[in-house]
Amino acid sequence: MRTDVLVIGAGPAGAVAARVLAKAGARALLVDDIRDTDKVGESLPGAARPLLRDLGLLPWLAQSKPRACVGNVSAWGDDVLRATDFIRDPNGSGWHVDRQRFEASLRDAAQEAGATWRTARLKSVTRDEAGWQVQLSDGALCTRWLIDASGRSGILARKLGVARTRDTPMIALYAIGENRHADERTMVESVEDGWWYCAPLPQGRRIAVLHVEASDASRILHEPHGWLDQLAATRHIRLLCPADASWCPPRGADAGGACLQQWSGDGWLAVGDAALAFDPLSSQGMFNALYTGLRGAQAVMGVLSGQPDELARYSHQLSNVRQTYLRHTQYFYAAEQRWKHRPFWRRRHAEATQMPRSRLG
Template sequence: MSGSAASCDVAVAGAGPAGAVAACLLARAGLSVLLCDSRLVDGAAPAKPGEALPGAAVRLLRACGLPLPGDSGRHTHVGGNISVWGWPEPIYRDFLSEPDGPGWRLDRAAFEAELVSAALAAGARALPLNLARVARDDTRWRLWSRGGAEWRVSFLVDASGRAASLARRLGATRRRDEALVAVVGRARPDPAYRLNRTLVETVPQGWWYAALLPDGAPVFMLHSRPHEAARLLARPEEWRAALADTRHVAAAFPGAVFDAPLSGHDACGAWLEPVYGPGWVACGDAALSFDPAAAQGILAALHGGTEVARAIPAAMRGELGPLRAYAARLLEMRRLYRQRLIAHYADEQRWPEAPFWREHGRVTA
């Protein structure tokens, strides 16, 4: 392609849940689609810490004709939540009583690969690359990969996750809420571990999330302030000591053995301004990301992918109403999310002088 540019209708930057779903549905609508992500190798997605998928998301996948977690056998059911937040004793929530039934504990790499495969089967083309340069040329985009290949594209989708790298390059601003970093450790699988619920426990320096992944390995995440997270990443023995000091998380996974380094991940809520512009739109975490305490990130990403897939064909015909409606729904989603998150953090009053809880206790909409 060095001599001439290839053409397509839509390029999607990012092959996570939002991007893969958008690419799949756009291709089914008859558009030519490029699904671009430097992490893609033979349609596979990179390993991630893992996440739960609520039953409502399974309903959304079924309605869109997308792969269900139960189809592959790579994912396991989540029976419910155990929450130790605001008081010392746990509160149990059983998903079997929920209208949508139990959720799923995902093998994230497998789940994202399944969605990418659905997009490829629908006719999308996966390219294992980042878009190095983007320029507007009349009513179309010109895209260049780092290898020098060039495409002409009518519409762009930023599904690049929290980085929102494409939208920010086009002039959008990503605005962040209270700083939050998750320090993640994965322990060796152990057949003695049987917990099929998500476990959350607050501590003075933040809050812990623990779960058993489908391969039998427990994953632990301490959500804390950036300064504390940086200290623990530099001193993993102190992270392990903090885990051992928990009352419920440590008891659920006794004798956990860690033989891999810890990792740190940005976990704060954030939003993009604007969320769309001439010839482009953002979805998933690039458009609106959530504090993990809200437990709605992956469901919102899937929903965002379906929404932009419905709005883009109209936008390509010059009809911007669906994009405006999408942006309005994101604003309302954020308003409700912040309202609930503020109330949730306010429930924990046991350590009012601890820096983490003092900071998160002052959050406002």
């Protein structure tokens, strides 16, 4: 089999890339082995609305039946809860999505545009004069271009030996339970050794997530009621998320920022978390995945139509995103000074910069 572009990973970044490529007339094959049916990350800011509209994805988002996200409320720097109402946001409210349904919708949208979708896993790649020879779990193929949309695993970049810079490590300990509160907002609360957020999910569920140092994460997971004890010790989150037996067992996920040292090369390019992964405090991951899926696909189409400078332009855009992200997260971590001698906060403190937007409002 021969194709123009193989997109590895069908999360938001890969599905958008495949859709954009197919709409531009390329033969695009999208593959994913869909191992993680319980992906974390649910809040899509209203700022994504113009991008989703331009991509023709608003009806596909609606099809996945998201909940409205009408604002954030946070206790950060002191115990006072401060609200940010999205009613004043020119883009309107955001969404709390069901990840499985949202991603299934995005895959449908890629297929509607003409992309081919297959459940398969990337096993190996080699390059020769005909292009990339790719071994998938269900067979071999030849492709002119590869897009790495494999999320934090960055599987293609790893196989190509491209290094990944990891920021200060952080683990997210998350659990999903029944939503027993009518508040539609995301709540954020900083605590002595990390920070929490909770958000309502579609289908009457709620997610609660504790972000801590890796050493604390393994201790908390190994204690019989470690996560629930931490939840019970919060001032605000526990009011929306009672620390009782209704939660599924907590799971851990890598949540530190990371960045590929090279975003593209001869016949390949990375998008989404594979290229740039964000601390969830930024609430920027899915937006960036959609944006880089679009821009990455446009860059590939540019090169295929004889504009090699498109790759440098793409890298320049990612570099700007990365710099802005670093400034913003440093600013927000610096705003919490109550526990500055604790390892979690000490490692994250850096100089404050201008006021940005994030999960904190």
